[in-house]
Amino acid sequence: MDRIHIVGGKPLHGIIPISGAKNAALPLMIASLLTGETLELSNVPRLADVASLLRILGNHGVDHMVVGKRPGQTTEAGQTIRLTASNVIDTTAPYDLVSTMRASFWVIAPLLARFGEARVSLPGGCAIGTRPVDLLLMALETLGATIEIDGGYAVARTKNGLRGGEIKFPKVTVGGTHVALMAAVLAHGTTVIENAAREPEVVDLAACLSRMGARIEGAGTPRIEIEGVSRLSGARHAVLPDRIETGTYAMAVAMTGGDVTLENTRADLLHSALDILATTGTEVTPLDDGIRVRRNGHGIAAVDITTDPFPGFPTDLQAQFMALMTRAKGQSRIRETIFENRFMHVQELARLGAKIRLEGDVAVVEGVERLKGAPVMATDLRASVSLVIAGLAAEGETQINRVYHLDRGFEALEAKLVRCGAEIRRERV
Ligand SMILES: CC(=O)N[C@H]1[C@@H](OP(=O)(O)OP(=O)(O)OC[C@H]2O[C@@H](n3ccc(=O)[nH]c3=O)[C@H](O)[C@@H]2O)O[C@H](CO)[C@@H](O)[C@@H]1O
Ligand SMILES: C=C(OP(=O)(O)O)C(=O)O
Structure with missing residues (x-):
């Protein structure tokens, strides 16, 4: 398994291009199952999760073509993928393909809607909590599906097609909203979907579905209304920028100091996180096509946060923010409200000298003057990148093991950081 080596202590200076969002690209790719015509997605990030989902879609019979790079395009320019589900041969999504990635379970919705049946293995994904799928199944049952769990698979059927209904989510669920x-x-x-997730990735999926001929109103609000149509067509759609990657690099700059422009991204996708970052003493300036992040000379102020569904502080940036707070002046309280077990990074950050104690769903971080490099273990996607952030500021060498987690969600991580002056390299093992 590959390892990442970082020698910390170098400020970041330069430009980091932000990739298309993993968490938008995945549901968009899955939406290709809704039509026999071609869905062309551009700005798709080159990630292990995208490759895994292509395998799953391929297993259903979806043809895909990755359009070649145009002259002058860099690897970070994002790939264009054409997906055509004109000949779906199998409505089963097997365990060995689905178990590594949460989003793959969502194929259950388009398969059921278009073919009247789906047999999908219960999902895996980051080990950050129990992550049940009861609300996703409730949404499908509300639309008339019958569902049974058989041998680790959710088996969904409908006799005469799905019927519109009122889906009331008792808690905000991104996956539930995508599926509904x-x-x-x-x-x-x-x-009608009540208490719908308002995440930008939901809005992006709704925009693409509308281009395909769907009738949707209210995406981005807690109430979404959908008028069903008998068929959808092909479309072209560009995946929105990755707000979690954006926030991650913004926090890396806040941690190391320096001056970096994050390109091809938008401040409105992560206002709450950028506002918090500004209160830590980091200068954050929205630009036309990106965000400039600077911290020169000043220390890092300690700030408390609570994770919340959008537009609140994203749980997917909690670990990265905790890494930043390990070097803040004073105490920071970080409350995680979305996932009950999303503190796996605490013990790894401690290896670098961080002082963090857990009090239920709150991590209390006492900022320290310096971190020192050490071997650490990546435990899940965002936890892994929090170790990268800490390693960039730690004295000496940090060695991160099990980096396959990082490859699920961060395109060209080392290349992007090296170009800004970081000393980071991958050891292929
Ligand atoms: C691929 C993708 O887009 N993943 C994101 C998605 O995950 P995902 O869609 O899995 O997260 P949800 O928004 O569904 O989960 C929110 C909460 O609802 C609970 N829940 C969810 C479904 C259900 O049927 N029953 C239930 O109890 C979950 O355990 C969790 O406590 O949103 C999360 C919250 O922003 C992000 O951290 C993940 O990065
Ligand atoms: C938790 C994440 O991914 P998944 O939902 O696929 O586990 C994530 O993107 O941070």
Whole structure:
């Protein structure tokens, strides 16, 4: 398994291009199952999760073509993928393909909506909590599906197609909202989703579905209304920028000091995180096509945060923010409200000298003057990158093991950081 070596202590200066969002690209790719025509997605990041999902879609019979790089395009320019589900041969998504990635479970919705049946292994994904799928299944049942769990698979069926209904989520669920949307667009009649997730990735999926001919109103608000249509067509759609990658590099700059422009991204995708970053003493300037992040000479102020669904502080940036707070002046309290077990990075940050204690769903971080490099273990995607951030500021060498987690969600991580002056390299093992 590959290892990453970082020698810390270098400020970051330069430009970091932000990739398309993993968490938008995955549901968009899955939406290709809703039509027999071609869905062309551009700005798709080159990530292990994208490759895994292509395998899953391929298993259903979806053809894909990755459009070649145009002259002058860099690897970070994002790839264009054409997906055509004109000949779906199998509505089963097997365990060995689905178990590594949470989002793959969402194929259940378009398969059910278009073919009346789906047999999908219960999902895996980052080990950050129990992560049940009860609300996703509730949404499908509300639209008339019958569902049974058989041998680790959710088996969903509908006799005469899905019918519109009122889906009331008792808690905000991103995956639940994606699934409800993809099922409702081909259901007979009107569907209302109450307490819908407002995440930008939901808005991006709704925008793409609308381009495909779906009738959707209210995406980005807690109430989404969908008027089902009998068929959807192909479309072209560009994946929105990755707000979690954006926030991660912004926090890396806040941690090391320096001056970096994050390109091809938008401040409105992560206002709450950028506002918090500004209160830590980091200068954050929205630009036309990006965000400039600077911290020169000043220390890092300690700030408390609570994770919340969008537009709140994203749970997917909690670990990175905790890494930043390990070197703040004073105490910071970090409350995690979305996932009950998303503190796996605490013990690894401690190896670098961080002082953190857990009090239920709160991590209390006492900022320290300096971190010292050490071997650490990546435990999940965002936890892994929090170790990169800490390693960039630690004295001496940090060695990060199990980096396959990072490859699920960060395109060209080492290359992007090296170009800004970081000393980071991958050892292929
Ligand atoms: C691929 C992708 O986009 N993953 C993101 C998605 O995950 P994901 O869609 O899995 O997260 P959800 O928004 O569904 O989860 C929110 C909360 O609802 C709970 N829940 C969810 C579904 C359900 O049926 N029952 C239930 O109890 C979860 O355990 C969690 O406590 O949103 C999370 C919250 O922003 C992010 O951290 C993940 O990066
Ligand atoms: C938790 C994440 O991914 P997944 O939902 O696929 O586990 C993530 O993107 O941070």
